[in-house]
Amino acid sequence: MEKGILKISQISKIYTLKFPLIVFILILLSFFSLFIKAESYAVATRHHLATDIGMKVLEEGGNAIDAAVAVAFALAVVNPSAGNIGGGGFMLIHLAEKNETISIDYRERAPIKSFEKMFQDSSGNVIKGLSLNSILASGVPGTVAGMFYVSEKFGTIDIKSLINPSIHLAKKGFVLSDFQAKNLNKYKKKFAKNEEAKKIFTRTNGFSEGDNFIQINLAKTLERIAKNGKNEFYSGETAKKVANFFQDNGGILTLEDLNLYKLRIQKPVCGSYRSYEICSMAPPSSGGIALVQILNILENIDLSKLNHNSEEYLKILLSAMDYAYKDRAKYLGDPDYFRVPQDLLTSKKYAYEIYQEIQENKISPKVNINIIEGEETTHFSIYDKWGNAVSNTYTLNTAYGSGIIPTGTGILMNNEMDDFSSKPGHPNTYGLIGSEANKIEPKKTPLSSMSPAIVFRDERPYLITGSPGGSTIITSVLQEILNVLDFQMSLEESSEKSRIHFQHLPDILFHEQFDGSLIESLKKEKKLINRKLGEIHSILIRKDIVEAFSDKRRPDGKASAVYK
Numbered sequence: 001m002e003k004g005i006l007k008i009s010q011i012s013k014i015y016t017l018k019f020p021l022i023v024f025i026l027i028l029l030s031f032f033s034l035f036i037k038a039e040s041y042a043v044a045t046r047h048h049l050a051t052d053i054g055m056k057v058l059e060e061g062g063n064a065i066d067a068a069v070a071v072a073f074a075l076a077v078v079n080p081s082a083g084n085i086g087g088g089g090f091m092l093i094h095l096a097e098k099n100e101t102i103s104i105d106y107r108e109r110a111p112i113k114s115f116e117k118m119f120q121d122s123s124g125n126v127i128k129g130l131s132l133n134s135i136l137a138s139g140v141p142g143t144v145a146g147m148f149y150v151s152e153k154f155g156t157i158d159i160k161s162l163i164n165p166s167i168h169l170a171k172k173g174f175v176l177s178d179f180q181a182k183n184l185n186k187y188k189k190k191f192a193k194n195e196e197a198k199k200i201f202t203r204t205n206g207f208s209e210g211d212n213f214i215q216i217n218l219a220k221t222l223e224r225i226a227k228n229g230k231n232e233f234y235s236g237e238t239a240k241k242v243a244n245f246f247q248d249n250g251g252i253l254t255l256e257d258l259n260l261y262k263l264r265i266q267k268p269v270c271g272s273y274r275s276y277e278i279c280s281m282a283p284p285s286s287g288g289i290a291l292v293q294i295l296n297i298l299e300n301i302d303l304s305k306l307n308h309n310s311e312e313y314l315k316i317l318l319s320a321m322d323y324a325y326k327d328r329a330k331y332l333g334d335p336d337y338f339r340v341p342q343d344l345l346t347s348k349k350y351a352y353e354i355y356q357e358i359q360e361n362k363i364s365p366k367v368n369i370n371i372i373e374g375e376e377t378t379h380f381s382i383y384d385k386w387g388n389a390v391s392n393t394y395t396l397n398t399a400y401g402s403g404i405i406p407t408g409t410g411i412l413m414n415n416e417m418d419d420f421s422s423k424p425g426h427p428n429t430y431g432l433i434g435s436e437a438n439k440i441e442p443k444k445t446p447l448s449s450m451s452p453a454i455v456f457r458d459e460r461p462y463l464i465t466g467s468p469g470g471s472t473i474i475t476s477v478l479q480e481i482l483n484v485l486d487f488q489m490s491l492e493e494s495s496e497k498s499r500i501h502f503q504h505l506p507d508i509l510f511h512e513q514f515d516g517s518l519i520e521s522l523k524k525e526k527k528l529i530n531r532k533l534g535e536i537h538s539i540l541i542r543k544d545i546v547e548a549f550s551d552k553r554r555p556d557g558k559a560s561a562v563y564k
């Protein structure tokens with residue numbers, strides 16, 4: 001045989017011998033890589049103690065849902081400005097084994113005695129502050145129902161042991177950070193209006209970094225909930241304390257409201273973006289529809305060919321945001337009360353029509369309305385070693401909700417009624433306007449912007465993400481998705497990029513830090529306001545590497561990831 005030359009028959013002989021071996025090695029390698037991936041897990045939250053609690057649950061064999069329940073109760077203690085049991089939110093769960101993604105709406109509902117004009121005076125003017133800082137501001141809380149439901153349905157660990165770490169933190173206290181101490185002091189006036197809030201959340205000389213912060217009544221309430229279950233909150237001693245307080249103080253939230261609280265299991269809103277699938281919350285959140293709508297519009301352009309955060313890039317983003325928020329105001333509300341044209345709003349055809357309009361530059365100037373005030377809410381992302389994912393955003397609405405604690409409970413109540421449209425065209429605290437779709441009705445759920453999201457690649461979770469920030473939640477989540485998918489950024493790189501927010505009304509472009517020449521140029525077309533946007537807590541699963549990141553726009557957050 002000539003050197004270096006093999007006959008066809010010889011080649012096939014070698015292949016016959018080695019092919020099975022090669023296949024075997026490949027199977028082994030892919031099994032091994034799956035194995036590595038399957039051992040990875042991560043948690044990203046707004047507070048390091050909550051992240052540690054979530055990670056411990058995962059380390060000890062709990063799944064993502066167990067960890068989510070433990071984290072949600074922990075944040076109610078260590079992040080009282082937004083973490084809660086007196087509020088509500090949305091949880092997106094991806095169940096790896098079934099390859100199924102579901103969403104839970106455990107948001108607040110309007111009390112039975114609420115009515116359309118409850119925040120207006122006899123002349124039809126909206127009474128300032130009534131939907132935010134009064135006994136009428138609270139919807140019926142859903143967080144406890146939400147956590148018990150997901151724990152019973154998808155969890156593997158007894159919920160008592162998931163609540164225990166939070167009881168401990170409330171009873172023994174935790175150390176306040178500089179940010180938290182200052183934040184509590186900032187809201188001193190809000191707490192001063194309620195006896196129990198004043199006692200717990202204020203100090204004569206203010207709080208300082210390093211103070212141990214104890215919440216005895218909250219610890220007792222959590223203990224009762226752990227012992228007696230969900231009914232403790234909705235019909236037990238806690239429910240009675242809450243209802244009596246509301247009755248004694250001119251409120252409309254009753255024991256019947258608490259008894260009748262029902263969460264909703266929903267199909268998430270999903271759409272495709274390039275080669276990815278994005279899922280987020282369906283109405284009563286505007287998040288899923290708006291995200292999919294904006295991404296559908298942007299899909300008509302190859303964004304990766306534009307310079308990130310260039311003028312051209314930002315202008316196309318703000319145009320797409322403009323259309324989505326205009327539709328939000330007109331068409332979105334609780335789907336049990338208003339027929340939301342979801343299919344139209346999320347269709348590629350509709351997005352293409354908008355894209356063409358944007359190209360023709362048909363956006364008309366708008367009037368300015370109230371400037372957006374402060375924001376709160378908190379998001380956490382969790383991924384477990386089985387490939388399950390949880391993306392959860394929940395809130396009291398603005399920081400510390402209404403600032404009202406029913407006596408003896410330690411529970412800060414939400415002020416979510418402000419997320420309804422108090423009057424058509426009247427802006428809420430975020431400057432968002434609404435219409436018929438989001439008017440107040442008994443038992444109805446106020447429209448939200450919370451957008452817990454999961455991006456899938458090849459049917460597996462790729463990016464788990466979400467943000468606080470009221471109306472800016474949607475645009476923050478959007479820019480995280482674009483940074484990662486179109487610009488291949490790591491989570492850390494993405495978090496370092498400035499973001500913009502535009503919501504149709506007011507006609508103001510909110511922006512983070514950009515260079516002077518870009519600002520000068522944008523100023524020619526829009527009124528600009530420089531403002532820090534919400535911090536993002538994300539997990540990115542690229543092949544067998546799991547990256548978790550809590551962005552540094554606010555301190556105290558922590559992301560932990562383990563990949564073995």
Ligand code: GLY
Binds near residue numbers: 470
């Ligand atoms: N409370 C803010 C939101 O739900 O969008």
